[in-house]
Amino acid sequence: MRLPARLARFLYDFIVGDDWRLAAGVAVALGVLALLVAAGVPAWWFLPIAIALLLAESVARAARSSR
């Protein structure tokens, strides 16, 4: 494997890790939060709840697939 490809692979494993859906979910949650803030909604509650739901869904899926 060439160096740029190895570096990209390393960065992917380092930041995204085992569950790409979790990282994608974080990106979507931040996007939705930005829209809520831009619309003037006091959205401080949104990100903690979104992250808790993402985490719960990710561990539940991992547990199901390991059975």
Added chain:
Amino acid sequence: MVEALTIVLAVALTRGWRSTLVGVAVAGIALTALVAALGPALTFIPIDALRIVVGALLLAFGLQWLRKAILRASGYKALHNEEEAFREERERAAAAGRDERAGLDWYAFTLSFKGVFLEGLEVVFIVISFGSTQSQLGLAAAAAAAAFVLVAGVGAVVRAPLTRVPENTIKFAVGLLLTTFGIFWAGEGIGVDWPGGDAAILALLGFLAVVSLVLVRLLRRARVSARLIEAEA
């Protein structure tokens, strides 16, 4: 750091200290250079943009740690066994051929360099994230250096892998902290007004801790139920 220490000790005790320690030193210099180069460069980025980027990265990174820690604590993923990793590393080091380059045992040098550099990158990431967003890069780097000295010192004294370190508990706590700060900084960068200002960090930490512990309990219960159903079938 504990995992890096296991690799370094296994290689040093099997192949000798000199080349191994040169590998550790070169990795240390490379990591220090990375902090010195990236840290000041980040100060040119506007603080809100920096908080969004750092917050998003901390969230992705912290959630990985938290996810693994929850799966390990609930029995769905095997706990990291430092003693076994040490034994396997020693077997590999003993079986590897001898290749001398630049007066060094190349196997010992490259393995200790890779072990320390790759494990150290996680530390560098945390140092730069926390240091740059709080304009305290020196303090964050000093704290990481102190942790390195502590782990290396204990390793030098006991000359064995640190099997008694409650690794999953530490990873659980680090995952919680990284995710908490990730939520706080990403939110702040986007424009969220946290109720209570900085005190919201403690509330976020408490909330995530409760959620994580509830998830561990639910997963453990589901695992026990699944085993009972299997046993009855």
